[in-house]
Amino acid sequence: MPLTGLQIFKLLPNTNCRKCGYPTCLAFAMKLAAGRESLEKCADASAEARAALGAASAPPIRAVTIGRGERAVTVGEETVFFRHEKTFVHRPGLFRVLDASQAGCDALLDQWRGVSIARAGETFQIDGVAVVEAPGAPGVAAAAARRGFPVAVLAATPEGGAAIVEPIKDQRPLIVPPAGAAPGPYAALAARLSVPLVVSGADLAGLASAAVEAVKAGVADILLEPPGADLRALHHSLSAIRRGALDRVHPGLGHPVFLRVGLGEFEKAVLGITKFASVLAIEDQGGETWLPLWTLRQNIYTDPQKPLQMAPGLYPVGEPDSRSPLLVTTNFSLTYFIVSTEVEATGMAAHLAVVDAEGLSVLTAWAAGKLSGDRVAKSLRQMGAPELVSHRMVIIPGYASVISGELEDALGDGWRVLVGPQEASDLAPFLRDVWEPLRAA
Amino acid sequence: MSLDLKPRKWAGAIRTVTLGAGSRRPVTVGGGNGLPLHTFEGTFPHRPALALEITDVDPVRWAEAAREPWDGVLGRPAAAARRAVKDFGADLIMLDLMGTHPDRGNRSPEEAAADVRAVLDAVDVPLIVKGPGAGPQQNDVLARAAEEGKGEGLALHSASQEDYKTLAAVAVAYGHILVAESPIDMNIAKQLNILLSDASMDLSRTLIDPLTGGLGYGLEYTYSVMERIRLAALGGDAMLNSPMICLAGDEAWKAKEAKVPGAREPLWGDERQRGIHWEMATALALLEAGAEVLVLRHPETLARLRTQLDCWFGESPRGGQICR
Numbered sequence: 001m002p003l004t005g006l007q008i009f010k011l012l013p014n015t016n017c018r019k020c021g022y023p024t025c026l027a028f029a030m031k032l033a034a035g036r037e038s039l040e041k042c043a044d045a046s047a048e049a050r051a052a053l054g055a056a057s058a059p060p061i062r063a064v065t066i067g068r069g070e071r072a073v074t075v076g077e078e079t080v081f082f083r084h085e086k087t088f089v090h091r092p093g094l095f096r097v098l099d100a101s102q103a104g105c106d107a108l109l110d111q112w113r114g115v116s117i118a119r120a121g122e123t124f125q126i127d128g129v130a131v132v133e134a135p136g137a138p139g140v141a142a143a144a145a146r147r148g149f150p151v152a153v154l155a156a157t158p159e160g161g162a163a164i165v166e167p168i169k170d171q172r173p174l175i176v177p178p179a180g181a182a183p184g185p186y187a188a189l190a191a192r193l194s195v196p197l198v199v200s201g202a203d204l205a206g207l208a209s210a211a212v213e214a215v216k217a218g219v220a221d222i223l224l225e226p227p228g229a230d231l232r233a234l235h236h237s238l239s240a241i242r243r244g245a246l247d248r249v250h251p252g253l254g255h256p257v258f259l260r261v262g263l264g265e266f267e268k269a270v271l272g273i274t275k276f277a278s279v280l281a282i283e284d285q286g287g288e289t290w291l292p293l294w295t296l297r298q299n300i301y302t303d304p305q306k307p308l309q310m311a312p313g314l315y316p317v318g319e320p321d322s323r324s325p326l327l328v329t330t331n332f333s334l335t336y337f338i339v340s341t342e343v344e345a346t347g348m349a350a351h352l353a354v355v356d357a358e359g360l361s362v363l364t365a366w367a368a369g370k371l372s373g374d375r376v377a378k379s380l381r382q383m384g385a386p387e388l389v390s391h392r393m394v395i396i397p398g399y400a401s402v403i404s405g406e407l408e409d410a411l412g413d414g415w416r417v418l419v420g421p422q423e424a425s426d427l428a429p430f431l432r433d434v435w436e437p438l439r440a441a
Numbered sequence: 442m443s444l445d446l447k448p449r450k451w452a453g454a455i456r457t458v459t460l461g462a463g464s465r466r467p468v469t470v471g472g473g474n475g476l477p478l479h480t481f482e483g484t485f486p487h488r489p490a491l492a493l494e495i496t497d498v499d500p501v502r503w504a505e506a507a508r509e510p511w512d513g514v515l516g517r518p519a520a521a522a523r524r525a526v527k528d529f530g531a532d533l534i535m536l537d538l539m540g541t542h543p544d545r546g547n548r549s550p551e552e553a554a555a556d557v558r559a560v561l562d563a564v565d566v567p568l569i570v571k572g573p574g575a576g577p578q579q580n581d582v583l584a585r586a587a588e589e590g591k592g593e594g595l596a597l598h599s600a601s602q603e604d605y606k607t608l609a610a611v612a613v614a615y616g617h618i619l620v621a622e623s624p625i626d627m628n629i630a631k632q633l634n635i636l637l638s639d640a641s642m643d644l645s646r647t648l649i650d651p652l653t654g655g656l657g658y659g660l661e662y663t664y665s666v667m668e669r670i671r672l673a674a675l676g677g678d679a680m681l682n683s684p685m686i687c688l689a690g691d692e693a694w695k696a697k698e699a700k701v702p703g704a705r706e707p708l709w710g711d712e713r714q715r716g717i718h719w720e721m722a723t724a725l726a727l728l729e730a731g732a733e734v735l736v737l738r739h740p741e742t743l744a745r746l747r748t749q750l751d752c753w754f755g756e757s758p759r760g761g762q763i764c765r
Contacts, residue, residue: 082672084665117708119657205444212442230764232753235729236481240446250444265765266718267749270725274664287710291698292656292718296726299661334659341658341697345502429544 003053005033011049012042019043051215051251061245061254064196064221066093066128066174066279067150073127075223075278076256081242084304091301092273094293095128095152097283098144100137109140113147117294120333121310124294128152130176130281133160138167145171152176152281154260158185169193174279176258179225183210184217191218198258200225204240208252215251223258223279231271238275266292273297309359310336314383318349322390325350325435327420328376329397330357330365342424346431351388355379362397373406386411391439395430398422448482451475451675455733456645456682457487460533460618461567462594468532468567470733471684477671477731480753488754489728491743492569492736493531494690495521497548497556498540503738504700506713507690510740518556519563526564529740530747530759535569535598535688536560541582542573550585557586561593569596569620569686569736580607591615596686598622599650602633609640620686622650625662627669627681634680644679648686648734655692656723663687667730687727690738693720717741725749 009029020041022028031037032053039045039053063076073093080086096112098105109129117124128150131141137153137160144151145168152174155161165173176198177186183199190197197219201207204227211222226241228234244253256278261269263283272280273296282289310331317340329339331354343350355376357365365371380386380394394411395418396404404417411417418438421430454474461467468490475483499516500508510529514521518536525531538553540546560568570586572579583597584607592615599622600608612619621637623630630649638644651670654663667685674682693699699716703709720742724735728746737743744760751757752764 082665082668083661084669115708204446208444209442230752231749232478232480232764235478239476239479240481243449244444244446249446250442252442252444266721267725267745268765270722271729274726274729286714287703287706287708288712288715288718289710291709291715292722295657295698296660296722299657300664300726302661304661304665334654334662337658341695344697345695426544 003033005030008032008053011046011052013044013046015044017044047216047218051212059254060248061256062221063090064223064256064278066152066172066196067145067148068171069148071127071148071150072172073150073279078242078256078276079246081246083300087303087305088301090278091297092277093127093150093279094290094297095130095150095279095281096126096285097130097132097154097281098140099132099134100140101132101134105136105140106143109144109147109149113149117291119295120298120337122298124291124298126290128279130154131164133157133164138164141165141173142168145173150174152279154178154281155186158189161186162189165189165193165195169195172196174198174223174258176225176281179260183214187214187217187219190214194220196221196223198223198225201227203227204237204244204253207237207241208244208250211252211255222255224253224255225258225260231267234268235271235275238271238277242276269293270296274300306359309333310354312354312356312379312383314385314388315340315352315354316349317343317352318347320349320351320388322388323439324348324389325395325431325439326353326385326389326393327351327395328353328355328380328400330355330360330362330371332357332359332361332365335361338424339427342427343431346428348431351385353380353383353385353394363399366400366403371400371403373403373408373410376403376407377410380411386413386415392416393418393435393438395420395435449475449479451483453675453677453679453682455671455674455684458618458645458648458684458733460490460569460594460596460734462616463592464561464565465567465593466565467594474675476675477729478753485754487733488750489732490532490734491747491750492533492535492734493525493529493740493743494535494537494688494736494738495525495560496537496539497553498546500537500539504694504716506699506716507694507738509713519559522560522564525740526566529743531566531743533567533569533734534560534564535571535736537571537691538573538582538586539571541578543576543578545573550581553582554585554589557589557595561590567594567596569598569734571598575601575604580604583608584611587611587615587617590617594618596620596648598686600633600637602629602636605633605636606640609637609642612646613642618646618648620648620650621683622652625652625654625659625666627666627673630666630670631673631678631680634683638680644683647683649681649683650686650688653687653689653692653723653727655689655694655696656719656726657696657698658692660723660726664726664730667727667732671731684733685731686734686736687724687732688736689724689727689732690720690736690742693723694738721745 130152226237596618599620699719
C-alpha cells in the first residue's frame, strides 16, 4: 500500500536541512510519494523511515545485486506467481560451493572461470562462487573476486565471515550466516560493510520478522533462506514467500530467496529453480548436475510471450561434407532442436539450414507466408548453402510441400527439392529409404 | 507484525479417475482441490501415480543408460512388466506397442493383442497401452488391444482431435479409460474433452495428455499449459478437470544431452547420472505443474520420485529412505 505525502512527511526528520535539494521536508515528502525521488537523498532519515518507506514504495520483491562488473548477479523484482502471467524476470544465480580448505583452489577457480556452454542462444556459466569459511578462505574469496566471480560467503562465525568479507567488500559479496545462527552480529557486519545478507528463520513468521529486523539494523539488501527440512516443507515455504510478497502481506517477505543445495540434492535444486529461488549455492560440481539445471533455468525463465528463436544460418549435425544431406527448417528453437535431435539420432551427418521464419514453427510459418519458395531460396543463398553440397538436392519439411515447385524454380540451375516427412520423428526412415538411394543414384 | 498467510481455496477440483478394473489392483488419481502439490492448503485424496514404460520390441534407440536396468527383458514385455512391478515398484505399467509402427516392425494388431494379454497375465497393476501414434495403425491396434483387455480398465493412449470417434466408442464398449492428447494447447484440450463428452464418454474415464516437451526441448511450454489447465479446472471448468498424464521418460531420454557420452563432452559430466537427472528434472517439474500420472523410463528416477512422494503425502518412505 503506497504511503501518502503526509504519511511520509511524518517519518522524515522535519529539519528542513535542504541537503536533499528541496526547500522543505514536506516538499521532499510529496516528491517521494509521487515516486520521483529516492529516500537515499535524505541524509538524516531514520532506519524506521527507511523500513516503512522502502516497504511502501518498493516493488513487491526488492532487487539485490551480488558482485560487480559484467558478471554481477541481480535478482528479485519478480512480479508474478505463474510464468505465463507475464514472465519471470531475473534468472536465478547458480553459485558453486568451494571448500576453501582444500588444496589447489586457484587452479579450480581458473577452471570454473573457463566453463562456458552455448545452448539455444544462451551461454551457461558458473554464475558465482560460494566460499565455505575455513582457514585460507579470505585468500580464496579474494581470488574468486579477482576473477570476476560474484562471491557468497558461507560463514561459520561472525569473526570468520568478517575476515573473508571485509577485504572484498567493494565487490558486494553475499554474507550467508549458518542456518539458525543469531542474526545480530551478521546484520551488524552487513550494515557496516554495505553488503547483502541472507536471513533465516525456524518458520515463515520467524523468517519474515528476521528480515524486518535486519532492515532496521541498516541492511539494505536481503535474501531469505526459507525453512524446510524436506521437499514438501520447502515447497510450502517457497510458494508462501512468493505469494506473500506479491500480496504484500508482510514487508519481511519482499526479498529474493537463497537456497543451499547439498551433495546429491538434485531434486531440491529442481524445485528451487522452478519455484522462485533466486540464488542457489550448489555443492555438486559435475556436469551431470549442472547441465540439466542450467537447461531447466533456461526453460523456466524464457519469456513465454516471445517465441524462442534461433539465429538463422547453417548448423552442422555431426561433421557433414559435400555429400551430406541438406535439410531446411525454421528458426523456431523447438523446431530446430527436435529436427537436429532426430537427425543426430540417425548417426548421419547433415547440413541443417535454419531459415528466418520469424520464430514460427513450420506449419505456422508456411500458413503465414514466412516460408515461401522465394524466401527459402534467398535465405539458402545468403548462407552459402548451395556451394556446400555437390548433389544439388535440398530436403524441405513435409508441411511445406506446396513450396517445392516454387523453390525449385527460385533455385534454378538443376536443383531438386525433396519433400521430407511432416514429423521429425520420421526423418530416420526418410533419410534411409528416400535420401540414401537418391544420393547413390 | 504477525504473519497472516491465508490458504487459497478454489471453486473446482480435479476429477478422480480410477485406472484398472477386473483382475487389476486399481489405482485412483486426481481429486485434489488445490494447486498441484499444495498440500499445505488443499486436500489431496490421491497421490500422483508413477508408471514405468515397457515395449513390445527391443527399443534400439533407447540410450545405453536407460537400457541397462532392463537388460535381458527388452522386447519381452511380460518379463519386463514383472521386473517393473516386482523389482522396481511401479504403480502401473505403460506398454508401448512401438513395434506396430510401419517403420519399427509393422507388427499386426493380433500380435499387439497377444502382448497385452501376456502383460495382463504377468502382473496385476493397471496397464496403459500406447499405440504406434497418429496414422491408420493407431485405431486398429488400440481397438484390438481394448478388446483383448475387456473389463480390465486399460488406459488407451491416445485419441486426438482429428481421430477420437473409434477409440471413444471402443473405450466405452470395453470399459476402458481414454487418454485425450492435445498439442500443448489448452483450447484443443478443452475442445477434445467436449467432443468426447458428446461422444458419450464419461469424462471421469479420461486423462489429458497435454503433450510433453522434455527438458531443453519445450518443457516450458508443457509446464505453462499444464499450469493454465489446472487453474481453469480449479476455477470450475468441468471440461478441463481431468487428471493429466505425462510421458516424461520418453521425452527426456530423447534429448541428445541424455545420451551423449561424457568423454565426448567433458563439461557435461557422467552420462548415466546425467540421463537420470534429465528425466528427473522433466518429471519433477511436470509434477509441480499438475501431472497426476508420470510415465518414466529409468527405475532410479522412479525410486527417487517415489521417496519424495512418500514424504510429500505423509507416508514413511519405503526402503528406509529419509525425507530431505
